Amino acid sequence: MPEDSITLTFPDGAKKEFKKNITGLEVAESISKGLARNALSVTVNGEIKDLDVPITQDATISINTWDSDEGQYTFWHSSAHLLAEAVQELYPDAKFGIGPPIETGFYYDIDFGDEPFGQEQIPEVEKKMIELARNKSEFKQKEVSKEEALEFYKARNNEYKVDLIKDLEDGTITFYEQGSFTDLCRGPHIPDTSLIKAVKLTNLAGAYWRGDVNSKQLTRIYGVSFPKQKLLDEYLEQLEEAKKRDHKKLGKELGIYMMDRMVGSGLPLWLPNGAVLRRTLEAFLRDEQVRRGYKEVITPHIGNIELYKTSGHYPYYQDSQYNPMQVDDEEYMLKPMNCPHHHRIYSNDLRSYRDLPLRLAEFGTVYRYEQSGELNGLSRVRGFTQDDAHIYCTHNQLKDEIKKTIELTQFVFKTFGMPVDIRLSFRDENEDKYGGESEYWERAQQEIREVADEMSLDYKVALGEASFYGPKIDFIIRDAIGRKWQLGTVQVDYVMPERFDLTYIGSDNDKHRPVIIHRAPFGSMERFVSILIEHFAGDFPLWLSPVQIKILPISEDFNDYGQSCADRFKEIGIRVEVDSRSEMIGAKIRDAENAKIPYMLIVGAKEKENGTVSARRHKMGDIGTFSFDDFFNKVKEENTSRSLPPNHK
């Protein structure tokens, strides 16, 4: 092989020889014109780079286009610079903070000084961005010394960039320039601005400099951009779809819950339909738990402050607990978590190894102070109910119990048609954030990993995501429109058994410490219901629907037949209503459709005569005429099997 040639390995495994110092763009050109036209950046040995960077040695390579995450990342990063350029043109005194790409789009944090910047200014910035994009300005990289970099920004009075540069090493600092805008930036960037064809600035927000509440708050402008107008249109449609599913809107329309200013913000009131939904979910989980050997307990809503001092939650989470109240000579608190109560139940008896594992479960309501700006419908509230349980077991039982809780959680989400990603949340090196002995942590993390491997789970490890008393397994579900939500957790805890001095008598007749597993598949009923509403867009599976069947008599003459059908369903616990209003059938159908009721049964002269029902399925229309018994059995089976709706994505 000639000395001035290198071998590049492509994502499909193909190897090809090129001359040394070839650029990513030239590689793309060698493959096809189209690829070269669509190329945004190149990944060389796992590192994303500009297309014009020479490749000096053998490497794995992939050309990043819009179709890859890396390509979109580059595209949005460059779009953030374009946003900054536009802002700079319109507001010469604006000072720039940071402007990174995010999962969908990008943002830039900007200090506008005394200049007011609000929603009205957005359209002119968007317009300017498109105008500048058409200039086809190239993104040019320039290496600068630390001194030069500092000088550049000091001259512009930009304390933010100066702050950033101070943390950088001399010799590694690069600027990128496009049009009239120069930015401190590691890159990489797309070749030029003309690739950006469509831009939408989506949001304005305040953001503290470096995320620090004590620093100055900058104006964060969020946006997305696309290489084609059509992609922007599709994105906007998706936003519309998400809006249609918004649980706050559907929650109101379907009578799930309400908020009331006299009751207080963040304190939802469950309406009858919502109560049915929630109780049905609880019954589902309760049955599954009883089947798996859990015992249900009930504990009060307040507790002596000593309980939370003992657990360590009180000092650690003081900011999010309500002030203690005076009761006789002692202080009591609204309970911020259920665990300490359960630990005291454990301690109520002398426990033998024969009693373990002891699995105590409770749908326990807890109260936490959330900052007012943080409250959001049912998904972030100040009083909520956890589907909590604590499993007290021996070290030998631990892995098996972890495994069972994972299986339960997976079973639960499968029932709702939600794919699950698993994350092992371990601690990072910052040890003071966490309680308990280091060896326990190592051991617990080790055991969690072993279980995950033994179950062949596809998992990711996230350092620094652990809770303060132990590592966690987090379940991240994907809903019907692809959004991710962190729901259930399983946590291993070696700390609380020490703090509460929990013991059991082993087979050796000595006292031992049990291990605790905390787990909550739904997490909070409020939040889970909010996600469920959006996942199903309000079109719940039959078993969860607050009203499962609506019977629609053609005229008042058939109300009695309709009622007799309803009575049969009620006997087996099916939630059924008869629409006996003197409305036309079309209106009754329309109302039932809008209420998202799974089945509508139309009954008139023919049906009464033959003992049949004419059925409609929500969103599907007429599904034909059934003998009453056939339909009855069909519904019974669909209800007990917890089937997903037929047209569910």
Next chain:
RNA sequence: GCCAGUGUAGCUCAGGGGUAGAGCAGCUGUUUUGUAAACAGCCGGUCGUCGGUUCAAAUCCGGCCACUGGCUCCA
């Protein structure tokens, strides 16, 4: 808590310095109906709240409250 925005009838929304408007819902009557809206009449609002400017405020200004999107936080 902070930044930006919103607040008009039960719901969706129009209006805008000179005594408040529509559709739907509700109520009453008529209609007795065959697969997504029958017809008519009626009821319904201190224009979130408190204060200021003004001869006059729902409208302009300010405080507060609630809600929305973010930031910080999340056992």
